[in-house]
Amino acid sequence: MGFTVLFVIFCLVFGVFWSFESLLCLLLALFICVLYDMYNIIKRIFYICYYKITRRFSPKKLMDANGFKVMCLPTDVDMNLHLTESRLLQECTFAHTKFWTENFMYDALYSRQAAIHVAGRYIRYKYPIKLFESFEIISHVISWDETAFYVSQ
Incomplete structure (x- = not known):
């Protein structure tokens, strides 16, 4: 979670100082962090579904x-x-x-x-x-x- 906070701060600082839309930059940062943190949960759900299907062929x-x-x-x-x-x-x-x-x-x-x-x-x-x-x-x-x-x- 520390990486998420640092990434959001980084995007806010550069969004404000470089005249980007800081709100858009914050939303992009949150989307990337949620996607990064959710990747392992999605991968685990995929593994459970995949192995439930393949276990029928080799119990x-x-x-x-x-x-x-x-x-x-x-x-x-x-x-x-x-x-x-x-x-x-x-x-x-x-x-x-x-x-x-x-x-x-x-x-x-x-x-x-x-x-x-x-x-x-x-x-x-x-x-x-x-x-x-x-x-x-x-x-x-x-x-x-x-x-x-x-x-x-």
């Missing part, structure tokens, strides 16, 4: 491992040209979405009006992911009890 069981392929793009890197931690966590969330959708857990939880929450996450970085490098996030259930599933990625 999986709960204990099966599930892979999610990702490629590091120029918008995902930091100044050292490595994948940022925030983007990796975002891709892990999309991998969770694919895993739970293909294993029919979203449907079971939706019928009971329940939700999935990530209570904790432990990340160990083995090597940096460089620009345009492909990698795969593999998810599988390790164990479960009465209150939680323990998933490894």
Whole structure:
């Protein structure tokens, strides 16, 4: 959200000082920020719909491992040209979405009006992911009890 505020301030300052229509500039800035922030929500909804369709062709069981392929793009890197931690966590969330959708857990939880929450996450970085490098996030259930599933990625 900090990026959104800075972008709006930037557009207001340059809109006022360069004699642009500051209201039009503000509306454009808000539209871009809403579109930027909403992109991940739209992408997650798309993934849920897509995987609900494709799971019919290759059904999986709960204990099966599930892979999610990702490629590091120029918008995902930091100044050292490595994948940022925030983007990796975002891709892990999309991998969770694919895993739970293909294993029919979203449907079971939706019928009971329940939700999935990530209570904790432990990340160990083995090597940096460089620009345009492909990698795969593999998810599988390790164990479960009465209150939680323990998933490894």
